[in-house]
Structure formats: C-alpha cells, structure tokens
Amino acid sequence: xxxxTSLRGFVNTLxxxxxxxxxxxxxxxLVRTATAARxxxxxxxxxxSGYRQIVDGAxxxxxxxxxxxxxxxxxxxxxxxxxxxxxxxLVNRSPRDTGAYVAGILVIADGEEVTAENLPPDAxxxxxxxxxxxxxxxxxxxxxxxxxxxxxxxxHIVEETAIVARQLxxxxxxxxxxxxxxxxxxxxxxxxxxxxxxxxxxxxVQYPAIRIVPRTA
Numbered sequence: 001x002x003x004x005t006s007l008r009g010f011v012n013t014l015x016x017x018x019x020x021x022x023x024x025x026x027x028x029x030l031v032r033t034a035t036a037a038r039x040x041x042x043x044x045x046x047x048x049s050g051y052r053q054i055v056d057g058a059x060x061x062x063x064x065x066x067x068x069x070x071x072x073x074x075x076x077x078x079x080x081x082x083x084x085x086x087x088x089x090l091v092n093r094s095p096r097d098t099g100a101y102v103a104g105i106l107v108i109a110d111g112e113e114v115t116a117e118n119l120p121p122d123a124x125x126x127x128x129x130x131x132x133x134x135x136x137x138x139x140x141x142x143x144x145x146x147x148x149x150x151x152x153x154x155x156h157i158v159e160e161t162a163i164v165a166r167q168l169x170x171x172x173x174x175x176x177x178x179x180x181x182x183x184x185x186x187x188x189x190x191x192x193x194x195x196x197x198x199x200x201x202x203x204x205v206q207y208p209a210i211r212i213v214p215r216t217a
Contacts, residue, residue, distance in 0.1 A: 016029055018069065027070075030068075030070065030072060034066075034074075038051075047081075048076040048078050049080030049081065049123075050079070050121040050122060051076045052074070052077075053073075054074075055071075055072055055073075056072075077172075077214050078169075079119065079172075079214040080121070082214075083107065085169075086169075086210060087116035089165065090105060090128060090130070093161055095138070095157075101130065101135070101138075104131040104132040104135070106127075106129045107126065107128055108126065108128075108129060110124055116128075124213065125211065126212040126213075127209045127210070127211055127212075128158075129180060129207050129209040130207055130208050130209070135208050139155065139208045157208070158177060158208035161210060162175055162177035162210040165210065173214050173215055174212070174213040174215065175210065175211070177208070177210060177211075178211050181206055182207060
C-alpha cells in the first residue's frame, strides 16, 4: 500500500532549455524528454493504470505536435492501485467464519464484473460490493439484545474501509460509502445462488459498497 507521502514523488515538473535551438531541434528535445519521463513512470512502482496526454492544451494529441516553446502534460491515473489496496483492506476486515463473506466481495467496473487485479485501464467508476445476503445486516444491524450481528470483527465493515481508503487516496479518487442493488443481469448471474427466497429471486436488496471514481489533473 502506498500513501500520500510517497505519491508526492509522482508530481514532477521538468523544464527544458530550448534557447538558441532551431524549432525542429527544440521540438525534438521536448519530445525525447517527455517520452523518457513518461516511460519512467510507466515502468515504476506503483504503476499507473492509465494517463491523459495533453499537448499544448490538446488532449490526446501526439507528442510531436508540441510547439518549440510548448507544454506537455501527463495526468496519471492510479485507479488500479487504489482499487487493489481498497479491496485488500476490505478482505482483511471481513469476517472469516465460513469464508462466504470474502468470497462474495465483487468488483464492478462500469457495470461489468472484473477482478481487482485486472481492472480496465479506462474504467470510470468502480464498485467494491459485499454481496452476501446478510452484508447489510452485518454493516448496521443489531440483535434483539442490542449487540451487533457480527462478533468476529467490528461492525461497519465496508463503511470504515471506505473511510480509511478516502483518507489515503482522496487526492487520487473520489471514494464514498454507499448501498447498491444488484438487479442488473451480470449481478443476477453472479449472486443468484445466495439471493433466492422460497424459489424466487430477490432483486431489491441493498448491499454495502465502496464507490471509487478516479481523479486526474
């Protein structure tokens, strides 16, 4: 897991002296410098899951379009690392009596189920969902005696994981705790085995989830 202190090393400004150079030579130097800096970050640890390339204000323009006195910006996205760390933190906080709670943690990127290790590089929204049918009850429910349903770990399992993740990665992603339904087709296939009551599929259950939306400069 990396923190805000280590991330400061990924915010860099490079100034290239192109005085006394021809226009072509200046452009070539800017492109070579930017390419080397980009490749260093892409080959580093943690590795960004994606980036935006902005050349003289034009997003997605090729590096060779830069003016001799222009500016190249790479806006890095570390969504993959944030999701992987948050998923791992939730697993570590989860009850482990039967293993069903951990096995039921879903990662959903833009409406499609994926794994935390194989997040699409262009994902715009990720949900980490505790999908067991009793997840909400463990999150906020109480027994008749007043005690919480979960005894192995503290309650608010998903919510507190979201709070910690937001403290660590709030500058990289908008991280919120929420409840979601799993009524769309992929979720019905994934969770149908444990969401049936008297032979009928339950589609209106709300499950505790962590929503992660990446930030880029």
